[in-house]
Ligand SMILES: Nc1ncnc2c1ncn2[C@@H]1O[C@H](COP(=O)(O)OP(=O)(O)O)[C@@H](O)[C@H]1O
């Protein structure tokens with residue numbers, strides 16, 4: 369059963385730890401289509417905001433609401449970490465894991481996992497232990513594992529931050545294909561080139577607040593705030 | 607000195623020819639310890655997993671109790687089980703004292719804390735590795751435990767092997783609650799103690815060889831498990 373998830377409404381959302389506000393208050397509305405890129409310097413709150421939206425970070429104040437009840441939304445969301453977590457299993461078993469959790473039979477989960485391994489270019493190493501993959505291969509595994517359960521929305525936290533150019537290009541191709549399939553992607557990055565290549569719209573964070581929210585062309589052509597202008601120019605923004 | 611050599615040769619001969627008494631004692635030892643190991647693992651593994659993933663109220667207390675129990679000398683465990691099972695004790699009516707069941711009970715009490723604490727360390731490390739992923743995937747508490755136990759299966763088997771080594775070589779507790787009765791509760795270690803005391807080294811040494819072989823086998827399997835881990839097999 370797929371209920372309508374969007375719009376996602378964020379009102380006065382805040383995350384605090386030990387009395388310090390990490391993110392917020394944030395007000396935001398996300399619609400059903402495309403890739404939203406969350407940009408901002410290190411420490412601006414990208415990871416925290418993504419986890420808030422995904423529901424794995426505790427909301428200290430405010431409201432984050434999907435168009436359906438949260439228990440219907442959660443199974444349709446997936447999260448990809450900056451540093452992928454590898455289960456101590458083979459590549460195929462890692463990719464198949466979310467299906468096994470959902471009670472899909474071993475044979476069917478394996479068949480689908482092999483399919484996904486091929487789609488992300490890991491078929492040659494399907495039987496290898498996941499820990500033996502390179503950083504880029506591990507991240508491709510993490511993408512396949514996130515996509516296999518057919519999530520409507522995928523949160524990606526700087527998935528290419530630790531990767532070289534070639535691996536980054538492959539991952540961006542996988543993400544573009546996922547968007548074209550109708551998946552909703554919310555991607556944190558501080559890689560300007562990546563943002564330009566992938567963004568449909570941009571959320572620019574600065575010191576835990578949304579400093580700017582705009583369609584991608586507008587943001588890159590005519591940033592409205594000093595912080596965004598400096599960030600786009602490549603200046604150091606604190 | 608000549609006695610010793612003769613005993614050594616005769617002990618070796620008893621192993622080689624599968625001396626009936628030696629076989630009987632060995633099989634009883636294995637039955638008692640393997641039964642205790644099975645029961646102890648069934649308690650210790652899930653307990654260790656629970657301690658690793660869940661922050662419940664009595665968690666710290668449970669860990670403290672396990673650690674305290676692990677430091678308990680086996681003779682003391684034997685003494686306590688003896689008192690509990692003795693005719694005037696609370697479980698006296700069961701008539702278990704001086705039976706293999708009493709020995710199994712004593713060994714379970716010795717093995718649970720050992721296996722649980724070894725298993726807990728591995729499961730806790732694995733959980734800190736998996737935590738973010740499994741939380742993000744919305745797994746149920748039961749799925750957390752089964753995932754951890756499956757992916758740490760080699761460490762769990764290693765913990766069980768350590769338990770087997772402790773159980774098969776243990777003498778203090780089973781001597782007290784089993785009584786070392788011929789054809790009933792005599793096992794490898796208690797028989798060795800008895801025969802040595804009587805100066806009959808042949809049987810003692812024969813049984814000693816069996817114990818050493820079992821310890822070696824445990825080490826080999828542990829080593830082999832580490833090998834499969836590194837090579838990513840099963
Ligand atoms: N668990 C935490 N406890 C305390 N502070 C945290 C925690 N996680 C993140 N922070 C702080 O929150 C701020 C935002 O962090 P983060 O969301 O990771 O930013 P980004 O992903 O943009 O680099 C930083 O100042 C960081 O130090």
Ligand SMILES: [Mg+2]
Nearest residue numbers: 414415525526
């Ligand atoms: Mg971050």
